[in-house]
Amino acid sequence: MKIISSTQLKELDKYTIAKEPVASIDLMERAAEELTRAITHRWDTSFHIVVFAGPGNNGGDALAVARMLSKQNYHVEVFLFNTKGKLSEECQTNLERLKECGSVYFTEVSTQFDPPVLTERHLVVDGLFGSGLNKPLNGGFAAVVKYINASKAQVVAIDVPSGLMCEDNTYNIRQNMIRADVTLSIQLPKLSFLFPENEDIVGEWQLLDIQLKKDFIDTAQSPYYITEEEEIRSLIKPRKRFAHKGTFGHALLIAGSYGMAGASILSARACLRSGVGLLTVHVPIHNHDLLQTTVPEAIVQTDIHDHYFAEPVDTDRYQAIAIGPGLGQEEDTALAMMEQIQGCPVPLVLDADAINIFGTHRNWLSRMPKRCILTPHLKELERLIGKCMDTYERLTKTKELAAYLQSYIIIKGSWSTVVTPEGNCYFNPTGNPGMATAGSGDVLTGILAALLAQGYTQEDACRLGVYVHGLAGDIAAEEKGEIGTTSSDLIDALPAAWKKLTETKGRFTKE
Structure with a gap:
């Protein structure tokens, strides 16, 4: 609309x-x-x-x-x-x-x-x-x-x-x-x-x-649109009869410093609930056993450091990379992240501490690869664009930043907004205040990584990702109530959300 x-x-x-x-x-x-x-x-x-x-x-x-x-x-x-x-x-x-x-x-x-x-x-x-x-x-x-x-x-x-x-x-x-x-x-x-x-x-x-x-x-x-359900349904790719796990891509998630393993777990589980074929999670050594136990479907890869991300990963095997949930902001982590993303050959999602690192190293913004997806909440966005008097000013400055970076910025919140490099703004109608809870953004990052790995464009992944994220929140709140909804509830509701959006499509398509 x-x-x-x-x-x-x-x-x-x-x-x-x-x-x-x-x-x-x-x-x-x-x-x-x-x-x-x-x-x-x-x-x-x-x-x-x-x-x-x-x-x-x-x-x-x-x-x-x-x-x-x-x-x-x-x-x-x-x-x-x-x-x-x-x-x-x-x-x-x-x-x-x-x-x-x-x-x-x-x-x-x-x-x-x-x-x-x-x-x-x-x-x-x-x-x-x-x-x-x-x-x-x-x-x-x-x-x-x-x-x-x-x-x-x-x-x-x-x-x-x-x-x-x-x-x-x-x-x-x-x-x-x-x-x-x-x-x-x-x-x-x-x-x-x-x-x-x-x-x-x-x-x-x-x-x-x-x-x-x-x-x-x-x-x-x-430049302004409200996303509608029929548009979202039309974006979803039907699954082919002879598809296998390689068909749906391999995503890499770099997340979870020591004490913040929950962020990597939530993001990984959401990724796996959003259709990715394979997922590798790169974590510090001390988080290995926890990830292996709580997310058995994921491949767990360990860093050289016990407590945080300190060594870039070879990206040849992956179709998408997401960095940031619970990552931490150690200087070694910041340097490793910059080395990781520069020249990155695959679509990239930057969330949470990955964004905060750019907030404290503003001169690094010019080195960010084009066509990234950034998913800041309001405080994280403020670290990039400065304080704003109101939402209109915030939106204007975000459009300017997206154009400068030639990247996609998702402003998280009520009416989460996808801002494109061309200056278009897509307001998402799904979601509710029950989603204002720790880990909700980590869930979105996992969804986006899964969609990019499956070959969705950055714009389609953003629009589809925020819509299904909010829809899962609505389904969870319907069952649990807004006060009692947690981020794990969002993940548990993702299958129902995907089912709702695909239930009128044929089960298979011909080769």
Whole structure:
């Protein structure tokens, strides 16, 4: 699913009006019908509806919704803010239609505003400002927003919570944004909905399809996408009848300093649960017996050092290498890692301490091979790009780093994001807070190593890997609950996740 900018959304409206063709006021009526349907599905007539409408088309939507709710026997009160004495054409038309309705309590606010009492039995419909807003709210509108936010009323926002901009809110004023319980987004989500700092602003968001022209969306240029299940299903390679373990690749995992063997175990188990044919795990001498016992399917190779990685490994036998889980940051380890990855002939995943080593040796970044996959959590990413004011700035800097390194960066977290060297950003919809637990990232590294060893491209491995990782988390949380989910539970759920994504495909393909 593509995410387009606020400017493109305006162009999409115009394109639909011209090409369908449909009058602008009729398109607004269509949107209002979908908005009303969504509201009546969630809130019954026991709620008193209070509509706050602005002077533009978002206000026009709100006035149309007020009229439709009134016709369905809701108690509706409307406040139209027209402080400059000028309404958009569609807003003016819907004002006239509302007045003809007769059963709505209506107030047009031009100067002083006498606010209504708002209780927990009121539903505020926020139609002050929509996706066209390009500057922070201030003055009287900011005061109205603060009044609504301080009330006990539930709030449903039309398209975008008033005060929130669709993309960049770095210099916005957060206390001057509506805090919605539900946001009813028209046709497409907005980029800012996916940022954690906006969770309390947007609330739960729901898409409403008003049949805007799909061909415009398909051809619109945008770097932002939300991955969908059907896309992921199409990426998965079916297994051939005469396949053998060599068919599915040999991965090398370099992980687990002394005391951190768990990271290597989790990563190895996840790799083996994600279809790799063979897996070799390279560990310090003191971790050998533990790995051999806990992951019997893996080949265990020992380093020269008792406690950490200190000697590069010959890579001729492998189709993919993953380095980092529990690796440690000893100087010998850092030097061995750099020697290992320079000139590496196979796809490479760098995670955890492998990333931290670059964070403490920033001048080494220019020596990183191209087409690597980096999987930082936010703190690890910060060590590479510096502190950021918000998610938009973080995303911008990550795109710059991915372009500089010509590598793929997975920003781990809610809506984990795959950032490509070309600047595309794929937001992953699967996963839940139960995955915020030690070892979850190690599991992802194992999955990625398995996919690369099987011949997936770096981009496909990233998108497929984060999706199945999150899906396994969802399956685990369904059984264990979010609080009780561990990283081992994610691994145990991987077979079910893979099965779900492949169950409609044929079991075998012909040679």
